[in-house]
Structure formats: structure tokens, C-alpha cells
Amino acid sequence: MTTGDNIYVRNEQHPTLEEADLMMGLFTSREHLKDLNIWAIRGNHDCYALDAYFEVNLTKRYPTWKMPDLYYNKTFDLGNGKKYGVLFVDTCLAICANQTYA
Numbered sequence: 001m002t003t004g005d006n007i008y009v010r011n012e013q014h015p016t017l018e019e020a021d022l023m024m025g026l027f028t029s030r031e032h033l034k035d036l037n038i039w040a041i042r043g044n045h046d047c048y049a050l051d052a053y054f055e056v057n058l059t060k061r062y063p064t065w066k067m068p069d070l071y072y073n074k075t076f077d078l079g080n081g082k083k084y085g086v087l088f089v090d091t092c093l094a095i096c097a098n099q100t101y102a
């Protein structure tokens with residue numbers, strides 16, 4: 001699970017797939033992490049992109065990257081009838097004044 005600040009890019013307004021590949025390589029190159037789902041959300045350092053959905057769209061490129069929207073909830077089954085609920089809130093929407101959305 002990430003808490004944001006996922007990709008630090010050269011050009012803040014135009015993140016690239018090569019930069020995303022570099023970030024994902026940190027997970028996919030490690031045997032004990034490569035098959036684990038990564039439940040992600042944007043942090044305040046991810047607010048750069050002109051395309052607010054850049055990281056959401058990475059879900060199509062990487063099967064373990066799970067970011068269905070800019071904010072979402074997910075319930076994890078812990079076993080023995082216990083569950084754990086998480087609300088993922090995009091920090092860009094919550095605190096960054098430079099973000100506007102319809």
C-alpha cells in the first residue's frame with residue numbers, strides 16, 4: 001500500500017512511462033514483492049501531471065498496480081471473519097490548491 005509520492009519525475013507536468021517503469025522496477029525486480037498487489041494513491045508530490053489520471057491509468061500497464069480512481073475504498077479480508085477497510089484519499093484533491101476538477 002502506498003501513501004503517495006510514488007514517482008519523482010524530471011518534468012513535473014509530463015511524467016513518462018519510462019519513469020513509471022523505473023518506479024515499478026523497484027517492486028517487480030524483488031522476488032518477494034514482484035507478485036504482490038500495490039494499492040496506490042497519489043500524494044502531494046504526484047500533483048504535477050497535467051493528466052490527473054496518469055497514475056490511475058498505470059493499472060492498465062502493470063497488473064499488480066491497483067489504483068482504480070483518484071479516491072476509493074478497499075476492504076481487505078484478514079481471515080477468521082475479520083476485515084480491514086481503507087479509504088484512499090488523493091492528497092492532490094485534499095490539500096493542493098493547484099488542482100481543479102470538474
